[in-house]
Amino acid sequence: MNSAMDNLLTDNIKRRNRTNTRLKYIIIAGAVITVVPIFLIVGNLALKGYRQINLAFFTEPAPDTFQAMMAAASGEVIPGGIVNGLIGSLLMVLVASLVSIPLGLMTGIYLYENGTKRYANFIRSLTEILQGVPSIILGIIAYLWVVKNITRGYSALAGSTALTIMMLPLIIRSTEETMKMIPVTIREAAFALGAPYYKMIIKVLIPVSFSGLATGVLLALSRILGETAPLMLTALGNPSVSLDLTKPVSAVPLLIWDFYNDPNMVNLVWSASLFLMIFVLSMNLLSRSIASKHKYI
Amino acid sequence: MSGDKVTKALLFLSSLTVLLLSAGIVLSLTGGAIPAFREYGPGFITSTLWNPTTGSEEYGALPFIAGTVITSLLALLLCIPMAFSTSLFIAEYFRGTRTAGILRSLVDMLAGIPSIVYGFWGFYALRPLLISTGLTDQGFGIFTASIVLAIMIVPYATSLSAEIIAMVPSELKEAAYSLGATRREVIFSVIIPSARSGIVASFILALGRALGETMAVTMLIGNANIIPKGLFSPGNTMASVIANQFGEADGLKLSALIAIGLLLFAITALVNAAGKFIIRRFA
Numbered sequence: 114m115n116s117a118m119d120n121l122l123t124d125n126i127k128r129r130n131r132t133n134t135r136l137k138y139i140i141i142a143g144a145v146i147t148v149v150p151i152f153l154i155v156g157n158l159a160l161k162g163y164r165q166i167n168l169a170f171f172t173e174p175a176p177d178t179f180q181a182m183m184a185a186a187s188g189e190v191i192p193g194g195i196v197n198g199l200i201g202s203l204l205m206v207l208v209a210s211l212v213s214i215p216l217g218l219m220t221g222i223y224l225y226e227n228g229t230k231r232y233a234n235f236i237r238s239l240t241e242i243l244q245g246v247p248s249i250i251l252g253i254i255a256y257l258w259v260v261k262n263i264t265r266g267y268s269a270l271a272g273s274t275a276l277t278i279m280m281l282p283l284i285i286r287s288t289e290e291t292m293k294m295i296p297v298t299i300r301e302a303a304f305a306l307g308a309p310y311y312k313m314i315i316k317v318l319i320p321v322s323f324s325g326l327a328t329g330v331l332l333a334l335s336r337i338l339g340e341t342a343p344l345m346l347t348a349l350g351n352p353s354v355s356l357d358l359t360k361p362v363s364a365v366p367l368l369i370w371d372f373y374n375d376p377n378m379v380n381l382v383w384s385a386s387l388f389l390m391i392f393v394l395s396m397n398l399l400s401r402s403i404a405s406k407h408k409y410i
Numbered sequence: 411m412s413g414d415k416v417t418k419a420l421l422f423l424s425s426l427t428v429l430l431l432s433a434g435i436v437l438s439l440t441g442g443a444i445p446a447f448r449e450y451g452p453g454f455i456t457s458t459l460w461n462p463t464t465g466s467e468e469y470g471a472l473p474f475i476a477g478t479v480i481t482s483l484l485a486l487l488l489c490i491p492m493a494f495s496t497s498l499f500i501a502e503y504f505r506g507t508r509t510a511g512i513l514r515s516l517v518d519m520l521a522g523i524p525s526i527v528y529g530f531w532g533f534y535a536l537r538p539l540l541i542s543t544g545l546t547d548q549g550f551g552i553f554t555a556s557i558v559l560a561i562m563i564v565p566y567a568t569s570l571s572a573e574i575i576a577m578v579p580s581e582l583k584e585a586a587y588s589l590g591a592t593r594r595e596v597i598f599s600v601i602i603p604s605a606r607s608g609i610v611a612s613f614i615l616a617l618g619r620a621l622g623e624t625m626a627v628t629m630l631i632g633n634a635n636i637i638p639k640g641l642f643s644p645g646n647t648m649a650s651v652i653a654n655q656f657g658e659a660d661g662l663k664l665s666a667l668i669a670i671g672l673l674l675f676a677i678t679a680l681v682n683a684a685g686k687f688i689i690r691r692f693a
């Protein structure tokens with residue numbers, strides 16, 4: 114009688130242990146499957162893309178489809194590079210940063226200083242909504258505002274506008290989150306010494322939270338550098354290097370899109386994608402390493 | 411003292427830009443959409459016609475709304491098991507270990523890859539794989555786009571879920587263990603019930619990401635202006651039809667595309683607001 118009961122109990126425990134171990138292996142398998150794509154993508158791009166990455170890749174503008182076809186036919190690397198896209202990307206990102214970083218910093222500080230006041234809460238919610246707006250819609254907006262009314266044609270300025278609106282909420286959020294971690298005593302110490310408000314911000318708030326702010330800016334940059342959709346509606350693309358804000362300009366993701374649509378350029382897409390991915394990922398990882406090194410501000 | 415007022419005024423003015431931008435976006439989209447809504451009325455949302463031929467122009471948004479909703483929900487469905495196991499891996503089984511740190515960085519890397527690179531990879535690596543299974547001839551369509559979308563939104567669902575799971579009080583878990591519960595029982599009867607709303611919110615926010623994703627979907631969905639008929643049918647999403655057709659659009663067609671943009675804006679804003687609300691309220 115007693116031993117029968119014991120058997121029943123041990124059977125039950127065995128079963129529970131079995132399902133317990135099974136779940137553990139399922140979880141591990143699921144987690145591994147989730148990260149497999151990252152290896153596949155990086156490996157695939159590296160294998161097929163490295164051949165085209167040479168000096169010309171960084172110094173020459175994109176080739177035309179005829180040059181690419183000739184090179185592909187004779188099995189050589191495609192001549193030319195992505196310098197027009199590189200310069201265009203840098204130009205638009207620079208303009209977007211010049212506007213959104215100071216504006217985002219000031220707005221973030223405003224939200225931090227005004228805590229839970231009704232207006233600040235409202236602005237905070239709007240910032241969250243802005244952050245969730247799909248990037249293609251910001252392309253439409255920059256088209257309506259800048260392409261239609263200001264530059265009267267596709268332009269780098271319109272591309273920068275879309276990127277600025279994308280970047281602004283990211284900077285605002287990261288600024289406020291970083292500032293929240295500063296001990297209030299530091300602020301109060303500055304005021305106790307008689308520092309005026311602006312000096313407290315410039316000499317205390319910003320330096321103390323600098324690494325956090327840098328992380329936020331780098332993350333925002335890594336987000337907008339890979340953006341394609343809004344630029345298709347605004348910057349359009351340009352076969353040669355251009356620094357004119359009122360004229361169409363190319364960008365690395367736009368070049369990838371052009372190459373992708375041209376069967377002769379396939380080899381160049383792999384390289385351009387590889388380059389863009391490495392560029393964006395290293396910026397991303399850099400920002401995370403800064404963040405983990407300075408966990409408490 | 412007046413210097414302080416200037417500083418405060420400057421900070422206030424910069425916060426106004428957020429207000430102006432938001433108002434401007436809503437007004438411009440609405441203004442641009444008016445011609446299409448005036449022409450077709452609310453029927454614009456339920457019409458399945460998309461005919462840009464001059465003279466017999468006819469535009470409706472339903473195929474694209476359907477495409478967006480179907481691909482995003484399918485992506486979410488595929489994403490749930492992945493994000494669920496990854497977040498349990500990071501926040502429960504291997505919590506605080508080096509392995510968890512590495513896995514977390516790898517998942518973060520998924521978020522760092524640009525959309526167009528995903529699209530390109532899907533086109534040249536995933537599509538041939540799907541064709542070789544014999545399920546589809548061309549490899550384009552709802553299913554291909556959803557797989558890539560699922561991979562793209564996993565990091566967003568994972569990072570929030572893991573954070574919420576890690577926040578479950580250890581007293582609760584220890585109480586269950588002391589009663590003799592196995593880890594599996596602790597997960598299903600303690601961790602998941604107490605982190606439920608946070609996990610739900612993380613999936614809703616991931617869905618919000620999927621709804622607006624443009625490039626990867628545009629490159630993989632097959633770009634047919636029809637309501638998808640099956641898993642492997644081509645289609646078009648709201649974002650992809652804008653990306654594809656905005657360039658050569660003017661007049662009524664431009665307005666129809668902007669109207670689709672307005673609808674997409676409203677849907678994503680609603681989904682994101684729901685996610686944020688659940689987090690604030692319950693987590």
